[in-house]
Amino acid sequence: MQLHxxxxxxxxxxxxxALDDPDGLLAMGGDLSCQRLVSAYRHGIFPWYNDSQPLLWWSPKIRAVISPEHVHISRSMKKWMAKCPYRITLNSQFERIIAQCAIRPHDGTWITKQMQQAYIELHHQGFAHSxxxxxxxxxxxxLYGVSVGQLFCGESMFHRATNASKLAFIQFSHHFAQHGGQLIDAQMPTTHLQSLGVVDCPxxxxxxxxxxxxxxxxDVNCWESQEL
Incomplete structure (x- = not known):
């Protein structure tokens, strides 16, 4: 295997x-144009790099996925949701969402300024959603991600209040399933995602x-700006 x-x-x-070590690294170079990003996601590939690296493209050996109607809601989460005063919207503040996802004070971020601008343009073209x-x-x-037909590729999520990102994921999953969505790709498994029912997929x-x-x-109105 060699890096393309x-x-x-x-x-x-x-x-x-894709390489086995590091797992999933497939290619480098190119650009973040809408055409290239759409092509990447249609083939199971996503960009992931930081400011000190060239543009790197990945497709890991194991993906984290979930059928949207199978999202897991714990008993405690159900009780919390029954009392929760929060309001959830779709595609009303994409630029603010991606900017908030980029704030990682302790870990740094792969959501560079260049990356943010690329996905904002992808949002304007109707492919990226928040x-x-x-x-x-x-x-x-x-949260935000990229739609590929009946597949949604989740990119990142954030919370500034308890359970806020979980609520975003749960409500979006219900909405996506109701409008014909078949699968959510969460890219890489984490404990947080597994608690919501995300499973490994070769x-x-x-x-x-x-x-x-x-x-x-x-469905045609799936991605309209709306309240969920």
Whole structure:
């Protein structure tokens, strides 16, 4: 296996050619144009790098996925949601959501300024979407990601209040399922995501899901700016 260097076209190598070490590294170079990003997500690839690195493209051996109707809500979370005063919206503050996701004071961030601008443009083109959680007029949590037909590729989430990111994920999952969404890709498994029902998916199986869902449309009003 070798690391591929991307040319000026929007071609990507097959994701089975990704390196084992580091796991999933597939290619470097290219740009963050909308055409390239859309091509990447349609083939199970996402960019991940920091300011000191070249542009790197990944497709890990194990993906974290969930069918949206199977999201897990714990008993304590259900009790909390029954009393929760928060309001949840879709696609009302994309720029603020991605800026908040980029704030990682202890760990640094891979959501660079260049990355933010690229996904904001992707949002304007109708491919990237955000979920916002509000406590009155205060933004306390949310997430963003990229739609690929009936698949949603989650990129990042944040919270500034207890359970706010979990609430964003749960409410979005319900909305996505109701509008024909079939699968949510959370990229890499974490304890936080596993608590919501996200499971491991081998890369080859993920390729099958991509072929099955990427050219299938969700309901026409799924991505309209609205309250969830």
């Amino acid at each position: 260097v991307l040319a000026d076209n929007y071609w990507f190598p097959d994701i089975e050619q 979920v916002e959680v509000w406590d009155d007029d205060k933004l306390v949590g949310g 890369r080859r199986q993920f390729k099958h899901y991509l072929r099955q869902y990427r050219d299938q449309a969700v």
